[in-house]
Amino acid sequence: MSRAEPSRAGASRAGAAVRPGPSWTLGLFRSELLTTFRRWRTLALLGVLAAVPVLIGVAVRIETGDGSPAGGGGPAFLAQVTNNGLFLVFTALAATLPFFLPMAIGVVAGDAIAGEAGAGTLRYLLVAPAGRTRLLLTKYASVIVFCLVATLVVTVCALAVGALLFPLGDPTTISGTRIGLAEGLGRALLIALVVAASLTGVAALGLFVSTLTGSGIAAMATTVGLLITVQIVDQIPQLHAVQPYLFSHYWLSFADLMRDPVHWDDIVRNLGLQVLYAAVFGSAAWARFTTRDVTA
Structure with a gap:
């Protein structure tokens, strides 16, 4: 028996002696x-996300200051922002979802395990009676919370800027019907929740990548690189056969929540796809992390 085996056995007995409860x-x-x-990095990412709706709102305000309508290009709902500031929420989410939001999630998820290993703190976390599965689930849950917080930061900032720079009233849906402001705010919250849920696949992918390396920077760069690659593949017409299986393909389906009645088909496909990615890459992360020889 090697020297490492008794020490591992002793660590196992010590871990078994202490069974951490729910508290x-x-x-x-x-x-x-x-x-x-x-972390300053996390705060900087949230600051960038908060700045996006501010920049969009100011740009639209300047462009339409002489009474001319907003340009037809740009994110969805942009042309309706001048008539109702609530649409700045949908515009900001449409602008940040393809890159800024998933990039932020990829950075946080990619650093979850690899960052601890690079800093030399991972093995100390495992010495505590956490257990690898419990620690991995805790890491993933914290990334999911970040998904929700990041999305709400964009939503709240967009709503505040929209109310400050533009009129705020009863919105008109994509179907042409008018709904009350309270219902419009409710749909905005529902859209924010759907957008946050749309990022759970990226979170699982980033966590899996994070278990493959001991360098946080390498894990973050790899996750962001994979994200960009998937986005490029999703835009190539010749690859249309695989596009419905990409985690980003149905991201903008949240716009269907602004129809009357709501079209749920693509939204359900999107959420189902995120569950599939979370299950596959979450399982892969668990398989890798529970068998990994942690030396740092």
């Missing part, structure tokens, strides 16, 4: 959230 797990999750949201 311990909740404390681990709370600690992980605090660590994530205290």
